[in-house]
Amino acid sequence: MLIPCPHCGTRPVEEFTFLGDATVIRPTSLEPSSMDDWMDYVYLRDNPRGNYAEYVQHSGGCRAWLVVTRNTGTHEVHSAVAAKAMKAKP
Amino acid sequence: MLRTSALQSVAIQGRFGADKGQPGLMLSVVHPLAIAMVIARKGKSKVLKDALATLKSVNVLWAGPDQYYVQSTVKSETALYIELKTKLANIASVTDQSHGRVTIRISGPKARAVLAKGTPIDLYTEEFPVGKSALTQMAHVGVHLTRTGNDEFTLSVFRGFSESFWEWLTSQSAEFGYQVG
Amino acid sequence: MSGFRIARGGLIDRSANLNFKFDGKSFTGHQGDTLASALIANGVHLMGRSFKYHRPRGVISAGASEPNALVELREGARREANTRATIVELYDGLTAQSQNRWPSLENDFLAINSLASSIFVAGFYYKTFMWPKSFWEKIYEPLIRKAAGLGTASKEADPDTYEKAYAHCDLLVIGSGPSGLMAARTAARSGARVILADEGSALGGSLLFENEEIDGTTGSTFAQAVISELASMPNVTLMPRTTIFGWFDGNIFGGLERVNDHVAVPPPFEPRQRYWRVHAKRAVLAAGAEERPLVFGGNDVPGVMLASAMRHYANRYGAAAGKSISVFTNNASAQRTAVDLQAHGINIAAVVDTRKNGKIINVKGGKSVKSVSLADGSHFECDAVAMSGGWSPIVNLMCHRGAKPIWNETIAAFTPPDMGSQFTAIGSASGKMLLSECLRGGIAAGTFKGKTPPTPKCRDEAFAIQPFWWVKESTGKAFIDYQNDATAKDLPLANREGYGHVELAKRYTTTGMATDQGKLGNVNAIAILAEAAGKSISEMGTTTFRPMYTPVSFGAFAGPFTGHHFQPVRKTPLHEWCVEQGAVFVETGLWMRSSWFPKAGEDWLTSASREVKATRANVGLCDVSTLGKIDIQGKDAGTFLDKIYCNTFSTLSIGKARYGLMLREDGVVFDDGTTSRLADDHYLMTTTTANAARVMSHIEFCHQALWPEMDVQYVSVTEQWAQMAIAGPKSRATLQKIVDSFTLNDETTPYLVAKDITILGGLTARLFRISFSGEHAYELAVPADHGNMVARAIMQAGQEFGIVPYGVEALSIMRIEKGHVAGGELNGTTTAGDLGLGKMMSTKKDFIGRMMATREGMVDAARQCVVGIKPVDKTMKIRSGGHLLNQNDKPSMANDQGYICSVAWSPMLNMWLGLALLSNGRARHGEVVKVFDGLRGHHYLGEICDPVHFDPKNERLHA
Numbered sequence A: 001m002l003i004p005c006p007h008c009g010t011r012p013v014e015e016f017t018f019l020g021d022a023t024v025i026r027p028t029s030l031e032p033s034s035m036d037d038w039m040d041y042v043y044l045r046d047n048p049r050g051n052y053a054e055y056v057q058h059s060g061g062c063r064a065w066l067v068v069t070r071n072t073g074t075h076e077v078h079s080a081v082a083a084k085a086m087k088a089k090p
Numbered sequence B: 001m002l003r004t005s006a007l008q009s010v011a012i013q014g015r016f017g018a019d020k021g022q023p024g025l026m027l028s029v030v031h032p033l034a035i036a037m038v039i040a041r042k043g044k045s046k047v048l049k050d051a052l053a054t055l056k057s058v059n060v061l062w063a064g065p066d067q068y069y070v071q072s073t074v075k076s077e078t079a080l081y082i083e084l085k086t087k088l089a090n091i092a093s094v095t096d097q098s099h100g101r102v103t104i105r106i107s108g109p110k111a112r113a114v115l116a117k118g119t120p121i122d123l124y125t126e127e128f129p130v131g132k133s134a135l136t137q138m139a140h141v142g143v144h145l146t147r148t149g150n151d152e153f154t155l156s157v158f159r160g161f162s163e164s165f166w167e168w169l170t171s172q173s174a175e176f177g178y179q180v181g
Numbered sequence C: 001m002s003g004f005r006i007a008r009g010g011l012i013d014r015s016a017n018l019n020f021k022f023d024g025k026s027f028t029g030h031q032g033d034t035l036a037s038a039l040i041a042n043g044v045h046l047m048g049r050s051f052k053y054h055r056p057r058g059v060i061s062a063g064a065s066e067p068n069a070l071v072e073l074r075e076g077a078r079r080e081a082n083t084r085a086t087i088v089e090l091y092d093g094l095t096a097q098s099q100n101r102w103p104s105l106e107n108d109f110l111a112i113n114s115l116a117s118s119i120f121v122a123g124f125y126y127k128t129f130m131w132p133k134s135f136w137e138k139i140y141e142p143l144i145r146k147a148a149g150l151g152t153a154s155k156e157a158d159p160d161t162y163e164k165a166y167a168h169c170d171l172l173v174i175g176s177g178p179s180g181l182m183a184a185r186t187a188a189r190s191g192a193r194v195i196l197a198d199e200g201s202a203l204g205g206s207l208l209f210e211n212e213e214i215d216g217t218t219g220s221t222f223a224q225a226v227i228s229e230l231a232s233m234p235n236v237t238l239m240p241r242t243t244i245f246g247w248f249d250g251n252i253f254g255g256l257e258r259v260n261d262h263v264a265v266p267p268p269f270e271p272r273q274r275y276w277r278v279h280a281k282r283a284v285l286a287a288g289a290e291e292r293p294l295v296f297g298g299n300d301v302p303g304v305m306l307a308s309a310m311r312h313y314a315n316r317y318g319a320a321a322g323k324s325i326s327v328f329t330n331n332a333s334a335q336r337t338a339v340d341l342q343a344h345g346i347n348i349a350a351v352v353d354t355r356k357n358g359k360i361i362n363v364k365g366g367k368s369v370k371s372v373s374l375a376d377g378s379h380f381e382c383d384a385v386a387m388s389g390g391w392s393p394i395v396n397l398m399c400h401r402g403a404k405p406i407w408n409e410t411i412a413a414f415t416p417p418d419m420g421s422q423f424t425a426i427g428s429a430s431g432k433m434l435l436s437e438c439l440r441g442g443i444a445a446g447t448f449k450g451k452t453p454p455t456p457k458c459r460d461e462a463f464a465i466q467p468f469w470w471v472k473e474s475t476g477k478a479f480i481d482y483q484n485d486a487t488a489k490d491l492p493l494a495n496r497e498g499y500g501h502v503e504l505a506k507r508y509t510t511t512g513m514a515t516d517q518g519k520l521g522n523v524n525a526i527a528i529l530a531e532a533a534g535k536s537i538s539e540m541g542t543t544t545f546r547p548m549y550t551p552v553s554f555g556a557f558a559g560p561f562t563g564h565h566f567q568p569v570r571k572t573p574l575h576e577w578c579v580e581q582g583a584v585f586v587e588t589g590l591w592m593r594s595s596w597f598p599k600a601g602e603d604w605l606t607s608a609s610r611e612v613k614a615t616r617a618n619v620g621l622c623d624v625s626t627l628g629k630i631d632i633q634g635k636d637a638g639t640f641l642d643k644i645y646c647n648t649f650s651t652l653s654i655g656k657a658r659y660g661l662m663l664r665e666d667g668v669v670f671d672d673g674t675t676s677r678l679a680d681d682h683y684l685m686t687t688t689t690a691n692a693a694r695v696m697s698h699i700e701f702c703h704q705a706l707w708p709e710m711d712v713q714y715v716s717v718t719e720q721w722a723q724m725a726i727a728g729p730k731s732r733a734t735l736q737k738i739v740d741s742f743t744l745n746d747e748t749t750p751y752l753v754a755k756d757i758t759i760l761g762g763l764t765a766r767l768f769r770i771s772f773s774g775e776h777a778y779e780l781a782v783p784a785d786h787g788n789m790v791a792r793a794i795m796q797a798g799q800e801f802g803i804v805p806y807g808v809e810a811l812s813i814m815r816i817e818k819g820h821v822a823g824g825e826l827n828g829t830t831t832a833g834d835l836g837l838g839k840m841m842s843t844k845k846d847f848i849g850r851m852m853a854t855r856e857g858m859v860d861a862a863r864q865c866v867v868g869i870k871p872v873d874k875t876m877k878i879r880s881g882g883h884l885l886n887q888n889d890k891p892s893m894a895n896d897q898g899y900i901c902s903v904a905w906s907p908m909l910n911m912w913l914g915l916a917l918l919s920n921g922r923a924r925h926g927e928v929v930k931v932f933d934g935l936r937g938h939h940y941l942g943e944i945c946d947p948v949h950f951d952p953k954n955e956r957l958h959a
């Protein structure tokens, strides 16, 4: 599998480390009532067949964290965007 | 104070490997070398780029998003660090890496063939021109790779891996015959 | 045996004689021969014994699909089992042995299996060796293992080397026959970067052996001209002896280059094989088509061969399979064999064509062909049989990513699926059976831009086939899968017994398994199975195609990364000094760490104990360079660290160090270490050796994915600094002798100070007053290139105080004496509270792990927490891993209350000590528990105590 790192160009998957679901959002509340949200954030993951956005680090290259969208059924990689660019608030 | 290269005891000068006329490549350790890692402060990417362009007697190599290795063979590591700290104050974070990385120069007609045994990067001239740097892995070691000439590259690795990496590099060079200079 | 060398012709060099040995007997062949062609030319047909029945077997094919002629090539450490004689290039001095026979190929004891063949039907193993169950491991399995298996692997270490390499191209052409050559030439002429790979030793594919006419010259002359042109072009890489064995995601192809398999011993510094990863923008499959056997009685008698193989041997190698040949076919192509062999002066005894209702029902002969019997009652004397059951495009690679091939009625074969423009099939690999179609398809595939160049003129041989699968009237055994001894009858049987799905039938009958993976037999098997199941071939479909196309040695996959080079070795900047001091090293991750520094006659414990005593009495020097060091800068560096650590760093004074604890987001402790503030916007973090890389990655994630709005930069400086711990009552006096122009005391260097200094007359250094040993201690960091020099200088300075080097064993003893937690306790299950560090968790800020650490189960009083433990009998040795039970409970895991994490012999207290995790442990200091060591099958009494075993008031630290 090849992943098009936005910083380094296309590189083979061995240079990357997968973390998992990039759609989960870390809760901001520290109130006990938000515990369910935290549980979901830490533990609850979908396992879709089809497109899936994951946090992937280019650990064997520029070390940037990316959000890579790929099809789990076909292994086709649709996009790889720097997590920083994607998450940065305007 | 005189620095001791991490490869002092293994990078012995001479001719090694297969004897098929001219050596296929030359290997040498670039030492001493002053290296500083420079990383742009938030929102300062462009300002940093411009500032780096004004520096004298240094090489500026891309080393990741908004990150650069600034290298000098003529300045001491302390002098380089202080100069950058001063000139790039509030523009970039500067970290001395002169001792943390070991830089090896590889050149000659078989240089690319040897590197192809390690890196998945296409080193074809049009894809990877002179002056370009990349971060990759070779023999399970992270490598900062720079093309310095048509058949000339520098490889920089963490100091602790340098001996192991040198063993791999020379073993892969042996079939072409190599000269350590 | 009646094979012989034809007087002239072929692509062998008859002036170069090569001597070789097969089963100890000496033969001579020529340069350009394969082992198989040389054996045929020497009249040897019997090359192996079959797997199950141990039937005599000869060579069937002339290439990679060979199921029978498997040999053990070379001897001793270089012996390689299951090597196909059909692709082994002959070299002078080659030795090969037949396999799967005992005591000899001619007289195989286990051929008795053939007489008992009625019990060896499909599913035999499953049916017979089921019962009694207890027999399986001790009797059946060893018996089957001995009888089965093909060649024997050498048990010696392989003396040769293997390599890995990457290649990149615009167009990868797989196969160098007419279509491949045209694709490569067309693309290369337009300037594209082309790689042309072929498994053969010579490029040219079928043009090397088929009588063709292209552009007014012979096929092989035409091929030679194209290859010469390609060889002269800088944008072309020719890769003969290279099998492209797999197609992977991203249009990456795996290739195996047999660099030096064609010589006895690789030349100095050269590898035997090279494993290629080819990144191709586009690729074409020009691998050709595989001829199929026909399924009829005695179709495995040595001398029965594929028709194309027979003319291949005759035309390319000048090796005739016999003097009188019968041809059996269901299509037009076998006619070429009759014509070519006749031209070589060989008699054609009969041409039996199923399209004219001709059928061979049996081949007579044991170890070689004597005659054939036809369904119409006629017999023909002959010494070899050429058979053709049609042609199967070699679709394998195009199906490696899960797609299935498509049945084509017209050519009675499976053709490749459409995989888009990145990888296309051309020529006979795509089911195009005419030469002109192959040339034209190749040119089209090689055209990157502009007009398609004209196609060379050629002569086409007609191709027509009427599917025919199985001569049911056969009187002898009719084999489908030669290597696995699966016969035609096995498939209807599998269907009857409920294993009619193609994947089940494969497992039930073993058809399509082992080294050849059914390259010759699978289509016949599918057709016969389909008929038995009352389905069409298309409905039945194929089994799954997976890499590797042909077997690839483990050596090639391992490449140079074996033995000492299995993983890189990481050495500290003080390695040389450690060696000088006589260190014994231990691998910690990739690092080589100095473990202890024995004097003559000392074992590890004596050495480590002496190191501890000397350090606690005077002063010791330890290499702590492996600790992770991360430089963290930026306007928000302090705020960022507040997120990463559970305690607060934004309030830390400049020039001070603080112990920090970080959690995972699930609330479990992740790592710990000392972090210093060097400037307002500049921190230096230290991590444990084990977690250094993980912490770096975690920091990168937290910033980039969680809080990208923060102005923070980070870079590992682990390798920049040589770091030394100088510990003991005389550490200050020792250091005083090397620091420049200031006095070390509690004012200039109080506990937890972190400052930039110079030493030895101007050398930059960083000094920290921190302690892991519990002693008055410092850590000194100097730029790595100066590490050894500085360590020597400290040793010299400390000589008058009795300084010793100490290693990680002594370090570990001292931290257990002091109750400091480390890897054994930071084990991925413990909370800050478990470690006695619960108060460190700030309640004033958000940090990674904060919320999850408050969960009920994470703060339960009954949780196991860190305690000290010592044996009640103070002369006893305790070991880590022992479980803690109430004193009067039965020794059983059912009564488990915790376990011992770390132990050490304490030279200060003269007994074994440990740290343990014990349920509600902090309330149980003084309690006597049962320590149950189930692994060693014993138990003893232990006393729970405070984890700080030694110097409980920390008086030494501040001394």
Ligand SMILES: [Zn+2]
Pocket (backbone or CB within 6 Å): A005, A006, A007, A008, A009, A058, A061, A062, A063, A064
């Ligand atoms: Zn990258």
